[in-house]
Amino acid sequence: MTKQFSLAHLTALGCSPxxxxxxxxxxxxxxxSLRPIFMGLPGEPNYALAENKQMMKETKAALSETGVKVLDIELARIYEGLDPKKYxxxxxxxxxxxxxxxLSSIWTDDRNFAIECFQELCDLAEPFGLTIDLEFVPIASVKNLKGALEVLHAAKKENAGLMIDAHHFHRSKDKIEELDTIxxxxxxxxxLCDAxxxxxxxxxEMVRILREERLYVGEGGIDVASIVNRLPEMPYAIELPNLKRSQELGYEEFARHCLETAKDYFAAHPRTSTVNP
Structure with missing residues:
Protein backbone atom coordinates (compact mmCIF):
# COMPACT_ATOMS: atom_id res chain seq x y z
CA MET A 1 0.00 0.00 0.00
CA THR A 2 1.36 3.42 -0.95
CA LYS A 3 1.88 5.58 2.09
CA GLN A 4 0.27 9.02 2.16
CA PHE A 5 1.77 12.03 3.88
CA SER A 6 0.48 15.33 5.18
CA LEU A 7 2.50 18.46 5.90
CA ALA A 8 1.47 19.52 9.41
CA HIS A 9 1.23 23.26 9.91
CA LEU A 10 3.51 23.26 12.95
CA THR A 11 6.36 22.08 10.70
CA ALA A 12 6.14 25.37 8.78
CA LEU A 13 4.04 27.57 11.02
CA GLY A 14 5.35 30.75 9.45
CA CYS A 15 3.51 29.87 6.25
CA SER A 16 -0.09 30.93 5.75
CA PRO A 17 -2.49 28.14 4.75
CA SER A 33 -2.91 19.68 8.25
CA LEU A 34 -4.02 23.26 8.96
CA ARG A 35 -4.27 25.34 12.13
CA PRO A 36 -7.29 27.61 11.59
CA ILE A 37 -8.00 27.76 15.33
CA PHE A 38 -6.06 30.67 16.79
CA MET A 39 -4.77 29.82 20.27
CA GLY A 40 -3.08 33.10 21.12
CA LEU A 41 0.31 31.59 21.94
CA PRO A 42 3.34 33.92 21.98
CA GLY A 43 4.44 34.59 18.40
CA GLU A 44 1.68 32.42 16.92
CA PRO A 45 0.35 33.65 13.55
CA ASN A 46 -3.42 34.02 13.33
CA TYR A 47 -4.78 31.79 10.57
CA ALA A 48 -8.42 31.88 11.69
CA LEU A 49 -9.88 31.32 8.23
CA ALA A 50 -13.45 31.75 9.47
CA GLU A 51 -12.58 35.39 10.19
CA ASN A 52 -10.29 36.04 7.22
CA LYS A 53 -12.41 35.69 4.09
CA GLN A 54 -9.62 36.67 1.71
CA MET A 55 -7.25 34.04 3.13
CA MET A 56 -10.06 31.49 3.00
CA LYS A 57 -10.59 32.30 -0.69
CA GLU A 58 -6.86 31.96 -1.37
CA THR A 59 -6.73 28.67 0.55
CA LYS A 60 -9.56 27.19 -1.53
CA ALA A 61 -7.83 28.36 -4.71
CA ALA A 62 -4.55 26.74 -3.64
CA LEU A 63 -6.27 23.44 -2.94
CA SER A 64 -8.02 23.56 -6.31
CA GLU A 65 -4.85 24.42 -8.21
CA THR A 66 -2.61 21.83 -6.58
CA GLY A 67 -4.89 18.88 -5.88
CA VAL A 68 -3.54 18.74 -2.32
CA LYS A 69 -6.25 17.87 0.19
CA VAL A 70 -6.87 18.90 3.78
CA LEU A 71 -6.41 15.97 6.17
CA ASP A 72 -7.26 17.65 9.47
CA ILE A 73 -7.45 20.91 11.37
CA GLU A 74 -6.24 21.79 14.86
CA LEU A 75 -6.30 22.44 17.71
CA ALA A 76 -9.61 22.10 19.55
CA ARG A 77 -8.16 22.28 23.04
CA ILE A 78 -10.32 21.39 26.02
CA TYR A 79 -9.56 23.65 28.96
CA GLU A 80 -11.28 24.96 32.08
CA GLY A 81 -14.33 27.05 31.20
CA LEU A 82 -14.39 26.12 27.51
CA ASP A 83 -17.62 26.42 25.55
CA PRO A 84 -17.12 23.84 22.77
CA LYS A 85 -19.37 25.86 20.45
CA LYS A 86 -16.41 28.23 20.18
CA TYR A 87 -14.96 25.82 17.61
CA LEU A 103 -7.35 17.30 16.52
CA SER A 104 -8.14 17.79 20.20
CA SER A 105 -6.21 17.62 23.47
CA ILE A 106 -7.17 18.06 27.12
CA TRP A 107 -5.69 20.72 29.39
CA THR A 108 -7.96 20.55 32.44
CA ASP A 109 -7.73 18.16 35.37
CA ASP A 110 -11.52 18.16 35.77
CA ARG A 111 -12.11 14.74 34.23
CA ASN A 112 -15.90 14.94 34.09
CA PHE A 113 -15.82 18.37 32.47
CA ALA A 114 -13.22 17.16 29.95
CA ILE A 115 -15.32 14.15 28.97
CA GLU A 116 -18.46 16.25 28.64
CA CYS A 117 -16.63 18.75 26.43
CA PHE A 118 -15.16 15.98 24.31
CA GLN A 119 -18.61 14.47 23.84
CA GLU A 120 -20.02 17.84 22.83
CA LEU A 121 -17.19 18.38 20.36
CA CYS A 122 -18.04 15.03 18.77
CA ASP A 123 -21.72 15.99 18.57
CA LEU A 124 -20.91 19.38 17.03
CA ALA A 125 -18.53 17.84 14.49
CA GLU A 126 -20.78 14.96 13.44
CA PRO A 127 -23.06 16.94 11.05
CA PHE A 128 -19.95 18.12 9.20
CA GLY A 129 -18.69 14.57 8.70
CA LEU A 130 -15.72 15.26 10.97
CA THR A 131 -14.06 13.06 13.56
CA ILE A 132 -12.64 14.43 16.81
CA ASP A 133 -9.25 12.83 17.34
CA LEU A 134 -7.83 12.97 20.85
CA GLU A 135 -4.09 13.45 21.21
CA PHE A 136 -2.34 12.84 24.50
CA VAL A 137 0.50 15.25 25.23
CA PRO A 138 3.06 14.71 28.00
CA ILE A 139 2.76 18.32 29.20
CA ALA A 140 -1.07 18.34 29.15
CA SER A 141 -3.64 16.98 31.61
CA VAL A 142 -4.25 13.88 29.48
CA LYS A 143 -0.60 13.01 29.11
CA ASN A 144 -0.42 9.35 28.15
CA LEU A 145 -2.17 6.57 26.27
CA LYS A 146 -3.98 5.29 29.35
CA GLY A 147 -5.55 8.68 30.02
CA ALA A 148 -6.65 9.11 26.40
CA LEU A 149 -8.24 5.66 26.30
CA GLU A 150 -10.16 6.38 29.50
CA VAL A 151 -11.69 9.47 27.88
CA LEU A 152 -12.56 7.68 24.64
CA HIS A 153 -14.15 4.71 26.40
CA ALA A 154 -16.16 7.05 28.63
CA ALA A 155 -17.23 9.30 25.74
CA LYS A 156 -18.59 6.45 23.59
CA LYS A 157 -18.87 8.51 20.40
CA GLU A 158 -18.76 6.93 16.94
CA ASN A 159 -16.87 9.85 15.41
CA ALA A 160 -14.19 9.88 18.13
CA GLY A 161 -10.64 8.90 17.32
CA LEU A 162 -7.18 8.55 18.83
CA MET A 163 -4.25 10.43 17.30
CA ILE A 164 -0.80 9.23 18.33
CA ASP A 165 2.26 11.42 17.96
CA ALA A 166 5.56 9.54 17.86
CA HIS A 167 7.24 12.15 20.06
CA HIS A 168 4.49 12.13 22.69
CA PHE A 169 4.22 8.33 22.70
CA HIS A 170 7.92 8.03 23.44
CA ARG A 171 7.99 10.84 26.04
CA SER A 172 4.97 9.35 27.84
CA LYS A 173 6.86 6.03 28.21
CA ASP A 174 3.93 4.07 26.80
CA LYS A 175 4.44 0.46 25.73
CA ILE A 176 3.86 -0.61 22.14
CA GLU A 177 2.02 -3.74 23.31
CA GLU A 178 -0.74 -1.49 24.66
CA LEU A 179 -1.57 -0.48 21.09
CA ASP A 180 -2.85 -3.98 20.30
CA THR A 181 -5.96 -3.56 22.45
CA ILE A 182 -7.22 -0.36 20.80
CA LEU A 192 5.35 11.41 12.40
CA CYS A 193 8.67 12.76 13.72
CA ASP A 194 11.70 11.72 15.72
CA ALA A 195 13.54 13.07 18.77
CA GLU A 205 13.00 21.55 27.92
CA MET A 206 10.23 19.12 26.93
CA VAL A 207 8.23 22.02 25.51
CA ARG A 208 11.24 23.48 23.71
CA ILE A 209 12.05 20.25 21.92
CA LEU A 210 8.49 19.39 20.94
CA ARG A 211 7.92 22.89 19.53
CA GLU A 212 11.36 23.77 18.19
CA GLU A 213 13.74 20.84 17.83
CA ARG A 214 12.19 17.64 16.59
CA LEU A 215 14.31 15.49 14.31
CA TYR A 216 13.95 13.82 10.91
CA VAL A 217 12.47 10.35 11.14
CA GLY A 218 15.28 7.85 11.71
CA GLU A 219 17.67 10.48 12.99
CA GLY A 220 16.76 10.30 16.67
CA GLY A 221 16.20 7.59 19.22
CA ILE A 222 12.50 6.81 18.85
CA ASP A 223 11.70 3.36 17.49
CA VAL A 224 9.09 4.70 15.09
CA ALA A 225 8.82 1.47 13.09
CA SER A 226 7.87 -0.56 16.15
CA ILE A 227 5.05 1.89 16.87
CA VAL A 228 3.59 2.09 13.37
CA ASN A 229 3.88 -1.66 12.84
CA ARG A 230 1.33 -2.10 15.63
CA LEU A 231 -1.12 0.23 13.91
CA PRO A 232 -3.22 0.04 10.75
CA GLU A 233 -1.95 1.77 7.61
CA MET A 234 -3.15 5.40 7.59
CA PRO A 235 -1.95 8.85 6.51
CA TYR A 236 1.17 10.15 8.23
CA ALA A 237 1.15 13.84 9.14
CA ILE A 238 4.73 15.00 9.46
CA GLU A 239 4.76 17.31 12.46
CA LEU A 240 8.41 18.13 12.78
CA PRO A 241 9.08 21.69 13.94
CA ASN A 242 12.78 22.53 13.92
CA LEU A 243 13.43 26.25 14.02
CA LYS A 244 17.12 26.11 13.16
CA ARG A 245 16.71 23.88 10.13
CA SER A 246 13.64 25.63 8.76
CA GLN A 247 15.48 28.95 9.01
CA GLU A 248 18.63 27.59 7.38
CA LEU A 249 16.91 25.68 4.57
CA GLY A 250 13.76 27.70 4.13
CA TYR A 251 10.34 26.17 4.69
CA GLU A 252 10.02 24.49 1.31
CA GLU A 253 13.38 22.75 1.32
CA PHE A 254 12.91 21.79 4.96
CA ALA A 255 9.48 20.31 4.21
CA ARG A 256 11.02 18.36 1.33
CA HIS A 257 13.76 16.98 3.59
CA CYS A 258 11.14 15.96 6.16
CA LEU A 259 9.25 13.97 3.54
CA GLU A 260 12.29 12.43 1.87
CA THR A 261 13.77 11.22 5.15
CA ALA A 262 10.41 9.77 6.21
CA LYS A 263 10.11 7.86 2.94
CA ASP A 264 13.71 6.65 3.25
CA TYR A 265 13.01 5.46 6.79
CA PHE A 266 9.95 3.47 5.76
CA ALA A 267 11.85 1.97 2.83
CA ALA A 268 14.55 0.82 5.24
CA HIS A 269 12.00 -0.41 7.77
CA PRO A 270 9.28 -2.20 5.79
CA ARG A 271 6.20 -3.32 7.65
CA THR A 272 6.90 -6.81 8.96
CA SER A 273 4.41 -7.10 11.82
CA THR A 274 1.05 -8.71 11.23
CA VAL A 275 -0.30 -7.52 14.58
CA ASN A 276 -3.71 -6.00 13.86
CA PRO A 277 -2.76 -4.99 10.29
Missing part, protein backbone atom coordinates in the same frame (compact mmCIF):
# COMPACT_ATOMS: atom_id res chain seq x y z
CA UNK A 18 -2.23 28.95 1.01
CA UNK A 19 1.57 29.08 1.21
CA UNK A 20 1.64 25.78 3.10
CA UNK A 21 -0.50 24.13 0.42
CA UNK A 22 1.73 25.28 -2.44
CA UNK A 23 4.84 24.15 -0.56
CA UNK A 24 3.24 20.77 0.19
CA UNK A 25 2.38 20.31 -3.47
CA UNK A 26 5.87 21.16 -4.72
CA UNK A 27 7.49 18.95 -2.06
CA UNK A 28 5.30 15.95 -2.90
CA UNK A 29 2.82 15.72 -0.03
CA UNK A 30 -0.72 14.38 -0.44
CA UNK A 31 -2.32 16.48 2.31
CA UNK A 32 -1.91 19.45 4.59
CA UNK A 88 -18.02 25.67 15.35
CA UNK A 89 -16.68 28.26 12.84
CA UNK A 90 -13.49 26.20 12.49
CA UNK A 91 -15.54 23.03 11.96
CA UNK A 92 -17.40 24.81 9.17
CA UNK A 93 -14.07 25.82 7.63
CA UNK A 94 -12.79 22.25 7.83
CA UNK A 95 -15.88 20.88 6.11
CA UNK A 96 -15.81 23.56 3.41
CA UNK A 97 -12.17 22.73 2.66
CA UNK A 98 -12.82 18.99 2.55
CA UNK A 99 -11.10 18.13 5.82
CA UNK A 100 -11.97 14.91 7.66
CA UNK A 101 -10.58 15.21 11.17
CA UNK A 102 -10.20 17.67 14.05
CA UNK A 183 -10.15 -0.52 18.35
CA UNK A 184 -8.73 -0.17 14.83
CA UNK A 185 -11.50 2.22 13.81
CA UNK A 186 -10.18 4.82 16.24
CA UNK A 187 -7.06 5.38 14.14
CA UNK A 188 -7.36 7.96 11.36
CA UNK A 189 -3.86 9.44 11.07
CA UNK A 190 -0.51 9.52 12.87
CA UNK A 191 1.95 12.32 13.73
CA UNK A 196 16.41 12.25 21.07
CA UNK A 197 16.07 9.02 23.02
CA UNK A 198 16.81 10.86 26.27
CA UNK A 199 13.59 12.16 27.81
CA UNK A 200 13.96 15.64 29.31
CA UNK A 201 13.28 15.92 33.03
CA UNK A 202 12.46 19.61 32.74
CA UNK A 203 9.00 20.58 31.47
CA UNK A 204 10.49 23.67 29.80
Missing amino acids: PELIYIAARAGYDFV LPAFEVAAELGGKHV PREWFHYFH TSTIPTSAD
